[in-house]
Amino acid sequence: MTFFTNKFKISQIIGKSVMIHQGPDDYKTQPAGNSGMRLACGVIIA
Numbered sequence: 001m002t003f004f005t006n007k008f009k010i011s012q013i014i015g016k017s018v019m020i021h022q023g024p025d026d027y028k029t030q031p032a033g034n035s036g037m038r039l040a041c042g043v044i045i046a
Contacts, residue, residue: 013044 022036032038 014046016044
């Protein structure tokens with residue numbers, strides 16, 4: 001997956017985890033924002 005953002009620098013996210021859910025986050029419900037099933041996960045590496 002590739003995306004562009006200016007919200008953070010690459011050095012700030014190396015070693016962090018990422019979780020991809022079935023749908024979008026509703027920004028209300030916790031912890032997963034009612035975003036559906038977990039589809040994939042991984043660790044960000046350089």
